[in-house]
Amino acid sequence: MDAFLDDVKLLAAGEGGLVVEFGAIISPTINLCVQSFMRMVSASKINGMIEAVPSYCSVVIYFDPFKITRASLTKQIEVILANLQLTKLGDLVRRVVHIPVCYGGVLGPDIDYVAKYTGLMIEQVIKLHAGQPYLVYMLGFTPGFPYLGGLSDLLIVPRQEKPRNRVPVGSVGIGGNQTGFYPIESPGEWWLIGRTPLKAFDPTRSEPFLLAPGDYVQFESIPLEQYFSIRQAVTQGIYQLKVSAEEQV
Amino acid sequence: MITVIQQGDFTTLQDQGRWGYQAWGMPIAGAMDSYAYKMANCLIGNLETAAVIEMTGSGAAFRFDEETLVSLCGADMQASVNGNIIANWSSVLIPRRGELHFGRAVLGRRAYLGVRGGFDVPLVMGSRSTYTGAKLGGLEGRTLQQGDVLYIGKDTFIPAKVQKLTANDIPVFSKTWTLRVVSGPQTHLFQAEAVFRFFSEVYLVTAADRVNYQLAGPKLAMLDKVDVISDGVGLGAIEIPACGLPYIVAPDHGTTRGFPKIGYIIQVDFPKVAQANIGDTIQFQQVTEATAIAALKIERTAYERIKKQLG
Numbered sequence: 001m002d003a004f005l006d007d008v009k010l011l012a013a014g015e016g017g018l019v020v021e022f023g024a025i026i027s028p029t030i031n032l033c034v035q036s037f038m039r040m041v042s043a044s045k046i047n048g049m050i051e052a053v054p055s056y057c058s059v060v061i062y063f064d065p066f067k068i069t070r071a072s073l074t075k076q077i078e079v080i081l082a083n084l085q086l087t088k089l090g091d092l093v094r095r096v097v098h099i100p101v102c103y104g105g106v107l108g109p110d111i112d113y114v115a116k117y118t119g120l121m122i123e124q125v126i127k128l129h130a131g132q133p134y135l136v137y138m139l140g141f142t143p144g145f146p147y148l149g150g151l152s153d154l155l156i157v158p159r160q161e162k163p164r165n166r167v168p169v170g171s172v173g174i175g176g177n178q179t180g181f182y183p184i185e186s187p188g189e190w191w192l193i194g195r196t197p198l199k200a201f202d203p204t205r206s207e208p209f210l211l212a213p214g215d216y217v218q219f220e221s222i223p224l225e226q227y228f229s230i231r232q233a234v235t236q237g238i239y240q241l242k243v244s245a246e247e248q249v
Numbered sequence: 250m251i252t253v254i255q256q257g258d259f260t261t262l263q264d265q266g267r268w269g270y271q272a273w274g275m276p277i278a279g280a281m282d283s284y285a286y287k288m289a290n291c292l293i294g295n296l297e298t299a300a301v302i303e304m305t306g307s308g309a310a311f312r313f314d315e316e317t318l319v320s321l322c323g324a325d326m327q328a329s330v331n332g333n334i335i336a337n338w339s340s341v342l343i344p345r346r347g348e349l350h351f352g353r354a355v356l357g358r359r360a361y362l363g364v365r366g367g368f369d370v371p372l373v374m375g376s377r378s379t380y381t382g383a384k385l386g387g388l389e390g391r392t393l394q395q396g397d398v399l400y401i402g403k404d405t406f407i408p409a410k411v412q413k414l415t416a417n418d419i420p421v422f423s424k425t426w427t428l429r430v431v432s433g434p435q436t437h438l439f440q441a442e443a444v445f446r447f448f449s450e451v452y453l454v455t456a457a458d459r460v461n462y463q464l465a466g467p468k469l470a471m472l473d474k475v476d477v478i479s480d481g482v483g484l485g486a487i488e489i490p491a492c493g494l495p496y497i498v499a500p501d502h503g504t505t506r507g508f509p510k511i512g513y514i515i516q517v518d519f520p521k522v523a524q525a526n527i528g529d530t531i532q533f534q535q536v537t538e539a540t541a542i543a544a545l546k547i548e549r550t551a552y553e554r555i556k557k558q559l560g
Contacts (some may be wrong), residue, residue: 011434015541016511017483019434026478053271053481055505060481062271066549101282139274139481143383147479155317184383203373203385207479209273 005033005085010074015065016050018073021058022083028149030057031137033084035214036092040080046073054213055138056147096133096216096244097197099181101172102227103129107195114174114191117157125193126221128152129172134179134218144183144201144209148217151179161187170195172219183210197231198239210241218244250314251364253397254515255308257351259458262368262387264300267376271504277484278378278386279500281459281523282359284420285323287552289363291559292320292340294409299367299402300377304360305411306526308351309393311362313343317401318365318409324422324524339413344524357422357524358457367404382460382501407560420520424529428518429536429544433486435477435509443469447511452495452531459501461488462522464531468493471509479507484513485522487533497522515541517548 011019020037023030038054041061048067053060063073103126104111115122134148141147151174159175165187167173172181173190182188183200196219200210211217224229233239253260263286266279280286280303289301302309308326320340321328328335329350335341337360343349351360370377370388381386388397436444452466469489482488486498488508497514498506499522514522515536525531 012432012513012538013481013483013510014485015431015515015538015545016512019480021434021480024478051269051271052503055480056478058480060483062483065545070538138479138505139272141274141503143270143273143275145274186382201383203383208270209373213272242382 008081010077012070013060016063018061018063018070018077019058020061020077023057026056026137026149028135031135031149031214032092034059037080038213039092040084041077041155044076046076048073055140067203094214094216095212097211097216097219098183098218098224098242098244099198100222100230101130101194101196101219102222102224103172103194105224107224107227108172108193110173110191111193114155114157114193118154120154125155128155129174129179129193130219130221132216133218136211136213136215136217138213139209141184142182142184144211146180146200146211146217148178148180151177153177155179155187157191159189160191163187167192168195169199170197172196195227197227197234198241199234251310251399251401252314253309253316253393253395253399254312254348255310255350255420256395257304257409259305260309260393261379261381262300262301262370262377262393263303263379264377265298266373266378266500267378267386270374271481274504275374276380276382276501276504278376278380278459280361280378281500282323282361282520284548285359285361285523288338288414288555289320289322290367291552291556292322292364292409292412292424293318293363294405294407294415295363295365295367296404296406299363299404300366300370300387302362302474304351304362305358307353308360310348310350312346312348316345317343317404317485318411319343319349319353319365322363324354325362326351326354326360328352328360336413338404338419340411342411346397354526358526359523364401365405365409367402369400369402380501382427391537392401412559414555415558418551422524424526425532426521426525426529427532427534428521428531429514429515429537429540430487431515431536431541433510433512434480436511438471438473438477438509439511440470440472441488443471444511447495448533448535450534454527454529456524457525459499461499461502462497462525464497466494469511477507477509479505482506482508482510483513485516485519486510487512487514515544516549517541517544
């Protein structure tokens with residue numbers, strides 16, 4: 001861990017942007033640094049900071065150069081990095097968000113292809129996909145779209161060559177070594193293996209986003225009837241999101 | 250009540266943008282030309298956060314039920330009230346049942362229409378800006394259509410009058426643009442020759458929407474075939490995708506992207522991007538961060554002075 005922290009790079013992203021780069025590979029350890037750093041930066045309430053945007057291995061801090069100079073911001077960031085080094089990163093508490101998914105059928109039209117390509121039975125595809133939690137490395141692409149890590153090697157399928165123009169909201173897909181679900185209707189090149197009745201993004205909710213960077217996602221296989229009953233509860237605003245007792249990782 | 254009687258090419262409600270949610274993947278949206286946006290509100294005594302209409306390429310037309318003080322800024326779209334041409338970068342009183350028509354932009358690309366009080370549409374996550382990518386903000390998250398009806402809000406703070414910006418405060422638009430650029434987080438990943446060509450040759454604008462500007466010109470090669478892992482990307486970033494031709498990041502662009510960023514357009518020059526049309530040429534000019542900050546300071550001082558003059 002400390003080896004990573006010794007290599008942190010501070011880079012400029014315009015006169016109002018500072019990139020804090022923890023490495024240049026996708027790894028849970030580097031992302032753990034990103035998440036811990038984000039929590040400390042958010043708590044620090046640095047005057048002049050506009051917002052901080054975490055990704056796989058870096059954080060961009062946007063700031064108002066008239067409220068804080070780059071030099072002064074850098075000093076404060078260096079203090080946070082020094083404290084980060086002293087903190088036991090393993091103590092970071094994370095949420096496990098449970099996402100019900102109706103696999104296969106009309107809601108997961110590509111599951112047959114995935115089964116055929118991987119040489120697995122459909123039941124095995126579901127069992128593997130819903131078998132373990134996935135780390136939310138970051139959100140991006142569209143509002144609330146999670147970049148998840150942890151897909152089983154057995155489920156790696158090359159992406160579709162021709163992207164679909166419109167992937168329905170809630171579609172759960174896999175492509176390459178990635179998996180995730182679509183918060184809004186958008187184009188997409190993943191194979192669709194199911195759909196969740198939950199809305200990963202709803203601007204009218206007091207908390208518009210279901211997931212935050214650093215969370216874990218646990219998919220849970222549900223039958224079609226339950227898909228519809230949950231969807232109804234979501235529409236009525238009475239669905240209780242299942243979040244596991246916070247888990248130390 | 251204001252009725253849209255002609256919709257224009259791409260007409261949306263915009264304000265200063267939806268800040269604070271980029272960590273969740275929410276683009277900032279907001280007015281492309283932040284200077285014209287600010288002036289449009291300043292001319293009519295609106296709050297800095299009031300929503301205005303942004304028109305692109307070809308303008309819209311509106312009918313006003315009541316006498317209304319409006320402002321026009323940005324691209325010159327040959328606006329007329331009941332057939333009489335009116336001055337750009339000014340505020341104008343539209344008579345009761347008056348019709349305000351905008352034509353094609355003769356110079357520049359985006360024009361702004363402010364109304365005293367701002368447009369009354371719901372705040373979505375703190376902003377009235379339309380983000381069509383997720384169908385939210387503005388009027389039902391979409392471009393304005395013929396027949397839409399808009400209402401006036403209460404976003405004012407001082408009395409206002411019919412007035413015009415002084416010539417010195419009106420930016421000069423052309424078809425050739427010089428954009429000042431500070432180095433980006435991945436500038437070092439490019440061959441020195443590529444960086445040199447980027448700053449010495451001329452690019453042609455081939456796409457000019459709210460997500461990004463695409464350019465044609467010299468292709469830029471990286472030192473190695475480095476895969477840049479998706480990371481945060483801000484307004485004015487210049488991305489170099491695999492094809493080697495630059496993209497300029499605009500307000501509706503995703504918050505993260507896996508392209509190396511060779512530089513960032515300085516903040517005060519982004520309004521020029523907003524006004525560049527397809528077919529215009531762009532020359533990038535390398536400047537230091539000190540220059541960028543000095544330019545920003547000049548702009549902010551000017552804004553305070555204009556606010557006082559118009560107030």
